[in-house]
Structure formats: structure tokens, C-alpha cells
Amino acid sequence: MSLDDLYRRVIMDHYQKPRNRGTIEDGAVTVNLNNPTCGDRIQLQMRIEDEKIAEAKFVGEGCSISMASASMMTEAVRGLSLDDAMKMAELFSLMMQGKDIDPESYGLDIGDIEALQGVSKFPARIKCATLAWKAMEKGCGECKLKSE
Amino acid sequence: MNEHEIRKSFPILHQEVNGHPLVYLDNAATSQKPIQVIEAIENYYKKNNSNVHRGVHTLGNRATEAYEGAREKVASFINAGSSHEIVFTRGTTTALNLVAQSYARAFLKEGDEIVITPAEHHSNLIPWQQAAKATGATLKYIPLQEDGTVSLENVRKTITHRTKLVSIAYVSNVLGTINPIKEIAHIAHGHGAILVVDGAQSTPHLKVDVQELDCDFYAFSGHKMLGPTGIGALYGKRKWLEKMEPVEFGGEMIDFVDLYDSTWKEIPWKFEGGTPIIAGAVGLGAAIDFLQEIGMNEIAAHERKLVQYAFEKLEGIDGITIYGPRKGRSGVITFNLDHVHPHDVATVLDAEGVAVRAGHHCCQPLMKWLNVTATARASMYLYNTEEDIDRFINALIKTKEYFSHVLG
Numbered sequence: 001m002s003l004d005d006l007y008r009r010v011i012m013d014h015y016q017k018p019r020n021r022g023t024i025e026d027g028a029v030t031v032n033l034n035n036p037t038c039g040d041r042i043q044l045q046m047r048i049e050d051e052k053i054a055e056a057k058f059v060g061e062g063c064s065i066s067m068a069s070a071s072m073m074t075e076a077v078r079g080l081s082l083d084d085a086m087k088m089a090e091l092f093s094l095m096m097q098g099k100d101i102d103p104e105s106y107g108l109d110i111g112d113i114e115a116l117q118g119v120s121k122f123p124a125r126i127k128c129a130t131l132a133w134k135a136m137e138k139g140c141g142e143c144k145l146k147s148e
Numbered sequence: 149m150n151e152h153e154i155r156k157s158f159p160i161l162h163q164e165v166n167g168h169p170l171v172y173l174d175n176a177a178t179s180q181k182p183i184q185v186i187e188a189i190e191n192y193y194k195k196n197n198s199n200v201h202r203g204v205h206t207l208g209n210r211a212t213e214a215y216e217g218a219r220e221k222v223a224s225f226i227n228a229g230s231s232h233e234i235v236f237t238r239g240t241t242t243a244l245n246l247v248a249q250s251y252a253r254a255f256l257k258e259g260d261e262i263v264i265t266p267a268e269h270h271s272n273l274i275p276w277q278q279a280a281k282a283t284g285a286t287l288k289y290i291p292l293q294e295d296g297t298v299s300l301e302n303v304r305k306t307i308t309h310r311t312k313l314v315s316i317a318y319v320s321n322v323l324g325t326i327n328p329i330k331e332i333a334h335i336a337h338g339h340g341a342i343l344v345v346d347g348a349q350s351t352p353h354l355k356v357d358v359q360e361l362d363c364d365f366y367a368f369s370g371h372k373m374l375g376p377t378g379i380g381a382l383y384g385k386r387k388w389l390e391k392m393e394p395v396e397f398g399g400e401m402i403d404f405v406d407l408y409d410s411t412w413k414e415i416p417w418k419f420e421g422g423t424p425i426i427a428g429a430v431g432l433g434a435a436i437d438f439l440q441e442i443g444m445n446e447i448a449a450h451e452r453k454l455v456q457y458a459f460e461k462l463e464g465i466d467g468i469t470i471y472g473p474r475k476g477r478s479g480v481i482t483f484n485l486d487h488v489h490p491h492d493v494a495t496v497l498d499a500e501g502v503a504v505r506a507g508h509h510c511c512q513p514l515m516k517w518l519n520v521t522a523t524a525r526a527s528m529y530l531y532n533t534e535e536d537i538d539r540f541i542n543a544l545i546k547t548k549e550y551f552s553h554v555l556g
Binding site: 001003006007009012015016037038039040041061062063064065122124125128 | 166488492496498554
């Protein structure tokens with residue numbers, strides 16, 4: 001097990017300088033999630049326009065992996081349709097299971113998220129990485145229910 | 149005692165983890181099991197397996213003797229007045245829930261008070277929240293002092309004539325503090341309240357004498373004291389157990405059953421509905437034999453020595469915060485490394501073969517009190533050595549260096 005697989009420079013960069021940290025004033029979908037076994041928590045807010053994620057912001061407390069993952073996720077889903085965002089969450093989940101995935105076949109640009117691939121080698125930390133994604137999936141699901 | 153000799157009984161300790169010799173410092177979560185315990189369970193299943201209290205055949209007798217023999221061992225281990233005062237449970241949590249459901253719900257009413265501390269493990273907190281909600285009693289907290297300890301002055305201030313039940317851990321699983329149980333029992337009894345003790349972190353590490361402590365109930369788990377998971381015990385003073393109703397009904401706990409009403413067995417069996425964890429009890433008995441052969445006072449002294457050794461070494465490292473008092477504590481060190489989340493600390497330590505716990509340790513109110521979301525915790529036991537502590541310290545220094553590097 002190589003720690004450098006886990007603590008990639010780009011991850012530590014997102015941890016130290018989280019993107020999209022903060023709250024959205026009004027009209028946002030808000031999801032609060034926590035990891036009850038370790039106490040990490042996240043509040044994710046998404047502003048949805050025309051069934052697309054116009055903006056995603058988060059606040060929370062947690063380890064480097066959970067916070068970096070939240071930062072990367074909020075970057076990656078901006079501008080995506082709800083369906084594409086949920087597809088990306090599925091892709092991320094497969095990535096965490098250590099599956100070889102080809103983002104292009106999904107027609108998605110995962111950007112920095114690729115750096116989180118190494119988390120799959122640290123089973124104890126997968127929950128840290130998926131927290132923000134679970135929140136995003138939940139938020140998208142709620143929006144879709146409402147619009148139906 | 150010779151910890152190097154003791155280690156020979158623990159096969160699991162002799163392995164490499166991530167290319168390093170295993171240093172197991174997560175004993176407050178669960179302890180490892182000596183070969184004597186593993187073999188006792190194996191032997192039971194190979195030769196004596198049968199249900200208890202019902203068969204008239206030989207194996208049935210052997211199983212019953214093994215199960216009840218284990219109860220005798222538990223009673224003598226904590227110096228209960230009689231083995232009738234020992235109820236086998238799944239562990240500390242079920243034992244405390246039994247008191248909360250059976251005693252508290254029956255004997256507490258609106259206006260009464262239940263007193264605990266903010267340092268309690270969730271197992272000794274949520275059952276009381278629920279009991280308070282069910283009975284209308286008020287849940288009150290003894291404030292902690294700045295170093296996380298409980299002062300008798302604060303105990304006296306919190307317990308009133310309305311207090312009916314006080315419940316407190318003998319040893320904190322986070323701060324390692326050892327609470328003055330005997331004195332608290334005295335204060336509680338002076339107000340007509342009973343004292344329940346969460347013994348999850350004390351029974352494995354200290355010599356426990358429930359009569360000397362004068363507590364009314366005492367709960368603990370087997371798996372933290374070299375025994376298997378899924379077995380633990382509740383000690384209760386006979387006068388209370390006899391007045392209490394069972395919370396689980398069915399086979400094994402009955403005396404006479406009629407179509408519309410039934411009567412219960414005598415204590416402790418009325419609390420043990422269904423087929424019990426027989427092999428678990430046998431394993432716990434073997435664990436008690438193992439501990440007693442070494443001696444609980446020797447084990448406590450060994451851990452005191454180790455924790456002091458660890459403190460001296462930790463003091464040499466900049467950027468470490470240690471929570472709880474420096475003195476009068478058990479072999480638990482809860483800490484944080486500046487600028488590094490405890491999960492990240494635990495992951496790097498694991499890469500060095502060192503197992504510690506990171507998280508809230510099932511003590512969320514205490515984390516809030518400490519003003520942190522999580523901490524890392526190294527907890528020791530009889531098989532840990534000074535070399536283990538050295539490896540832990542070295543790994544911690546490496547962790548610090550690693551993060552100062554990756555965080556740039």
C-alpha cells in the first residue's frame with residue numbers, strides 16, 4: 001500500500017484550498033449528510049436551473065479525503081444535467097470499487113476526480129470519499145421527484 | 149509480569165501488516181484473544197456442545213456445567229456476593245439497556261432525575277435518554293472539570309433528593325480518566341439514588357470489586373478483556389434483580405406457563421430468555437482464567453508504566469495535543485496532530501503497521517465538549533510493550549513529516 005496513491009498532490013490541494021466552499025443564499029436544494037461512524041459531516045447546496053446544476057456549494061467538517069472529494073465533486077457537476085450528475089455519481093462509485101472505468105464512454109469529463117482512484121486501495125477510507133457524492137445523488141433524486 | 153512471554157499466547161500479534169510488524173493499539177475498541185480462549189471455544193464445540201438447562205443427557209450436563217461455571221468465574225472475578233447476581237448479556241450495551249428498560253422504566257416517574265456525565269460512551273447515554281423520555285424523568289449532567297475529570301464537588305452539586313439513578317463509566321474510553329466510583333456511590337446512596345457503573349473500560353484493566361465499590365449495577369463486555377464478542381455481563385444487587393421484571397420473554401426464562409399467564413425462573417435466569425451464548429460464556433471464563441493467572445494489579449501496573457513511557461516520548465513531539473488529564477488515567481491516549489485530520493493520522497499509522505482508532509469513539513457529546521469533531525486514540529493492553537510504543541511514536545513522527553511534505 002502506497003500512501004502516495006491516497007494523498008495525491010491534487011487531493012491535498014483541494015483539501016487546503018477547497019473550491020465552492022460556502023452556502024447558497026436562496027432557492028437551493030440542501031442536503032445534510034454525515035458519516036455516523038466517524039462524525040464527518042457535509043451540507044451540500046445545489047442551485048438547479050432548467051434541470052441542470054447551475055451551482056453547487058458545500059460546508060462541512062471531515063478528513064482530507066472527504067473534503068477534497070466534496071471540493072472536486074462540486075467542480076465536476078457544475079453545468080451538468082441532473083441525469084448526467086447522477087451518472088457521474090455511479091461512475092464514481094464504480095471507481096471506488098476499484099473497477100476500471102472509462103469516463104469517456106459515459107461522455108463525462110471527470111477532471112481532477114481521477115486522483116481519487118487511489119482511495120479504492122484503502123477500503124477504510126472509501127466512505128470518506130463517497131460522502132459528498134451520496135449527498136449530491138440524494139439532492140438530484142429529490143429534484144427529479146419534485147419535477148415529475 | 150513478562151509481556152514478551154504473554155505475547156506468545158496471542159497468535160494474531162505475530163504478523164506483518166503492510167510490511168511492518170503489527171502494533172495493535174486499538175484495545176479500547178476490542179482486545180485480541182489468547183490461544184487459551186480460542187481453544188476453550190473450539191473444545192466446547194468439538195466435545196461438549198449441547199443446549200443448557202434442559203437435556204438430561206451427558207452433553208447437556210457438560211454444557212450446563214461449562215455455562216454456569218463461567219458465571220461463577222465472572223462472579224468471583226468482580227467479587228459479586230453470589231453468582232445469582234450475574235446476568236449474562238451480549239455485552240455492556242445490552243446490560244445497560246436491561247437496567248434502563250427494566251429498572252428505570254419501572255421505578256422512575258416524572259420529576260425524578262437520572263444523572264450521568266457528558267463523557268459517557270453512547271451505550272451509557274442513549275439508554276438513559278430513552279428511559280427519561282419513557283418515564284418523564286429529567287436527564288442531568290455532572291459538569292466536567294477543565295481537564296475532563298469528574299470532581300466530587302460537582303457530583304454533590306448535581307445529585308439531589310430527586311435523583312433516583314446515577315450512571316457513570318468507571319474508566320472513560322476517550323480520556324482514560326478513572327472515576328471515584330466508591331465516593332460517587334456513597335453520595336448517590338445518601339440521596340436514595342442507585343448507582344449504575346459502565347465497566348466496559350475498567351473490567352479489562354483494573355481489579356474490580358463490586359462490593360467494595362458498592363455500586364448497584366455494573367455492566368461489562370467480554371471482548372475487551374480477551375474474551376469473544378457477543379458475551380458480557382450485568383452484575384446487579386440481588387435486592388434489585390429480584391424486584392425487576394425481565395425485558396425478554398420466551399424459552400428458558402420461564403417457570404410455569406399457562407395459556408394466559410406465566411411465572412419466571414429465579415434470578416439470574418429470568419433475564420436470560422432463549423438459548424444463551426454458551427460458547428461465548430465458556431470463552432469469557434477462559435479469558436478470566438488467563439487474566440487472573442497474571443493478576444489484575446500487575447496488568448494495571450504494566451499499563452501505567454506504558455502510558456507514562458508513551459507520555460514522555462510524546463512530549464518530545466511538537467504539534468501534538470493530548471486530551472484529558474496527565475495523571476490518574478488508564479492506558480488510553482487520545483490525541484490530535486496539528487493540521488492533520490485523525491483519519492489521515494490513522495491511515496498513515498496503519499501503513500506503518502500501527503493500529504489506532506480515529507473518530508468520535510461513540511462519544512459525540514464529549515467530542516463537542518473537547519471542541520473537536522474527532523480524535524485519534526492509542527489504547528494499550530497487557531501484551532503491548534515499550535517497543536510497541538516506540539514504533540507508534542516513530543510512526544507518528546513519520547506521519548507528521550509525511551503531511552508536512554504533502555501539504556507543502
